[in-house]
Structures are given as structure tokens and as C-alpha cells.
Amino acid sequence: MSDSQDILVPDIGDFDSVDVIEVLVSPGDTVDVESPLITLESDKATMDVPSPVAGTVTEVRIAVGDQVSQGSLVAVVAATESSAQDTSAQAPAGPKDGAEASEDRPKEEASERTAQAPAQTDAPPQSDSEAPVPKEPNPTPPPAPRPPPSLPPVTESDSGPLPHASPAIRRFARELGADLSKINGSGTHGRILKEDVAQFIKSALSQGRTGGDGSGLPAIPEVDFSRWGPVATEPLSRIKRISGRHLQRAWLNVPHVTHHDEADITELDAFRKTLKDESAYAQVRITLLGFVIKALASAMKAFPTLNASLSPDGENLVLKHYFHIGVAVDTENGLVVPVLRDVDTKGILELATELGALSARARDGKLKPDEMQGGCISISSLGGIGGIGFTPIVNAPEVAILGVSRAQIKPRWDGNAFAPRLILPLDLSYDHRVIDGAEAARISAFIVSALEDSRRLLL
Ligand code: CAO
DSSP states (O other), X not given: OOEEEEEEOOBOTTOOSXXXXXXXXXXXXXXXXXXXXXXXXXXXXXXXXXXXXXXEEEEEOOOTTOEEOTTOEEEEEEXXXXXXXXXXXXXXXXXXXXXXXXXXXXXXXXXXXXXXXXXXXXXXXXXXXXXXXXSSSSOOOOOOOOOOOBOOOOOHHHHOSOOSBOHHHHHHHHHHTOOGGGOOOOSGGGOBOHHHHHHHHHHHHHHHHTTOOSSOOOOOOOOOGGGSSOOOOOOOOHHHHHHHHHHHHHHHHSOEEEEEEEEEOHHHHHHHHTTHHHHHHHTOOOOHHHHHHHHHHHHHHHXXXXXXXXXXXXXXXXXOSSOXXXXXXXXXXXXXXXXXXXXXXXOHHHHHXXXXXXXXXXXXXXXXXXXXXXXXXXXXXXXXXOOSOOOOOOOTTSSEEEEEOOOEEEEEEOSSSEEEEEEEEEEEEEETTTSOHHHHHHHHHHHHHHHHSGXXXXX
16 A cells, blocks of 8 residues: 655755756656655755655646745655655654765765655644554554754855756766766756756767767767758768778877978979970879979988887887888879888889879779878878968878978069079978977978979989
């Protein structure tokens, strides 16, 4: 048989007319002893009112927005038999008990101290005159109604600044491992609601499913673009999906800096144009890129840190004694980076031939996986397309990438007058954990001088 019990607001300290900000149960819900029923909020604190008995909620007598004080009726619970017996057998919890119990709890736990609601029975206490005559000697006296215990609410200053959330929500977040300080509350005054915690967990999980880096960075919110006009959704190409994950990992892991420079390639380009016969003979296009690749290989020899990788623990540099350079190739399906091997041993014609063959195979989707592996550093050239500069992303675990933009005729002061010169913009992005700014400037100056005086490429 169940025993119907009124659950009243207990002694909540010096507070009167406290707002009900959450009702956590509905009729028909089953509750355990200590299950929170409602959450109250004063101007200083939030606190849960828990059920003192286990059973089924038959009535909820309070709504969000109501104001309550000690003794206000919260709900009626049909207590399970054992719960009712347990409750009646319990010693009344006095104010002291509550305070002592909470002092033993850790700091965050203390912010969730719950007020102990008294158990009340439907039957009013009988007066002495109405008391039945005992039929048996030494009858057990009926339990005295428990006085509402007093438990001072925790204020923000008691436990340090806490995200604005009720104890029940704190408990919910802690059970799911959600960090409340990272959640924006959508409730009144920015209070964090259960839905906010659920949404936070949902986006953390979906980030994991879509290859999120697990860094705990807030996800970009999902937006319904069709609210503003017609849209169509197309899947990303396989290459974009794979390279996207790699680029994001590199962007998040590498402290990038980009050093900008310019090389006067007037003479170099004039020389390149004289190579028509060689070009025709080898049936290959000799573009500027071959010279840039050679200049970068020279820089890798002169600056060993440029041809290195950081060990995963960040404690050591792995210095490479081979010179393989990856070249970013733009294909219909996205970016791929085939690798030219042993660049230091090859001439411009050979490099131009290899680059032509590799980029054709890349565009036909015929590159083999090992043709895209083993690069020491990368070049991204947008010179055939345009632009005056950009900040390429280091292709980690490489430590640098050289960006090349479009060469343009610009006026340069030759000591007497401005002269039209062909100027090539260069952007060296580097991992600042491995290469200092001054070293990057020296490396860049080295590449510039190798391109300005191509005899240096022979060194
Ligand atoms: N300045 C001026 N002209 C340039 C130039 C530069 N920096 N670089 C190339 N050109 C010229 C070439 O000389 C060529 O001219 P001609 O047709 O008169 O010979 C023309 O531009 C086209 O060159 P190209 O781009 O076909 O050849 P390339 O050797 O310079 O580059 C390759 C080869 C594969 C790197 C390039 O085609 C490519 O795919 N670039 C895109 C790389 C990319 O997407 N990077 C971004 C990565 S991050 O998303």
C-alpha cells in the first residue's frame, strides 16, 4: 500500500518568496529519496528541493515562476511502502545535521547542497483527548512530524564564481562529463538549462563523428541557410575530405608564422625564355617553378632546420639528409601534393619533366600513395593563377612551406632611377617551435638571392 505525502519547501534560511526556476518532475514520475523535485533561485543562490521519500509523484502543486517560502506545498508523492517506513524511522534531520554533512563534501559538490524537505503525512496530528486508549502496554509512540531542517544556500562567494546553473543541472553535466564553463546558457540571465547541456554533448559527439580533433573547441553552430534563399547540398570530394582533416590538424598543432619577401627575377626569367630549344628538345615546359624548387633545395642544405621534423614529444629534431620536395597541385577534385625526390641531384630540365608528369597524373587521379609520401618541405605555387601573396599552411610534420605568387613588373630604384623589374612574391610559412623569426628571414633572403643570381644554384 502506498502512503500519500505532501512535500513542503523546507527551511531555506533567511529567504522568503523565492522564485521557482525549474520544475523537474511531472505527475506519474517515479522519484527516489533525494531526487530533486524543483529548483529555487534567490538573488544569491540556486538550490534544489529533493524528495524525502521514494514513490510516484501524484500531483505537482507548483509551476515555474511561482514564489515560495518555507512550508509551501511542492508536490504530493505516493510513497512506496518501504520508503514510507524508512522515512518514518529516520531521525529528524535538523539544521546542524545538514550543515555538517555538506561541510564534508568537496567544493563543487558543496554548491549542490540540497535542502532537505520534511516528510508530512495526510493525517493531522491527534490531540491528547482524541488519542486512542492503548490496548497494549508500552506501545511505540507515533513518529513526531519532522521539523523542516535548515540548510543555508550556497552563494557564489562561497564556492567561487560558478556558471549559472542549478544543482540538478550541475549534477547532470558532471555525469556526462560536460564542462559547464564552456556552455552558453539559454535560460533567463544566461542560466544553463538541461537542453543546453544536451546540445553541448550532442555537438561534441558529432564533432568526433566528423573527424573533430577532440580539442574541445566549440563547434561551428549548424545553420539552416534555406531560411534566406534556395540552397543545394553536395558531398565534398574524397580528396577534400581527407586533406581538410589534415589541414585542420596542421593548423591547430603548428604555431604558424609567415614571412613575406620579394625576389627580382628579371634576369632569371630572361634566362628561362632563352631555354626554348632545350624545352622543345625535352618536350617540356620550363616554368619558374623549377628554379624555385632548386633554390629551396639549396636553402635546405644551407639551413638544416628547414629540412627537419619535430619529434612527436616536441623534444627532438629529426634532421633529414635527403632532399624531397612536395609540390601542391590543383586538381578538379582538390589539392594533392606529389613529391619530387632527391631534388638536389637533379637539373632544371629533369625537374620540369618530372613535375609535368606528376601533375598530369595528379589531375588524372592516377597518383600512387607512395608518390605523395616522404616530402621534407612543400611548395605551393599560385603564380600561374594570380595574387600578390598568401599564408600557406605548413604541411606538418614538415616545418615549412614556401608560397609563390604571381611575378609582376614593378618599379625598382637602381641608384639613379626607377627601372621596371620582374618581382616575384614569396611567402615562407614556418613552424615557430623549430624556426625562429630571424632564421626565417635569413632563409628567405637566401632563397631570394639564389633566384636573383641563378649562378648561386650551382653552389
Ligand atoms: N609568376 C608569373 N607567372 C607564372 C608564375 C609566377 N609565379 N608561375 C607560373 N607562371 C606562369 C607559367 O610560366 C605559365 O606560363 P606560360 O603558359 O606562358 O608558360 C603559366 O603561369 C601556367 O603555369 P602552371 O601553373 O601551369 O605551371 P607551374 O609550373 O608554375 O605550376 C603546378 C605547376 C602544378 C604547381 C600548378 O599548375 C598548380 O597546380 N598550382 C596550384 C597549386 C595550388 O593549388 N596551391 C594551393 C595549395 S593550398 O590550397
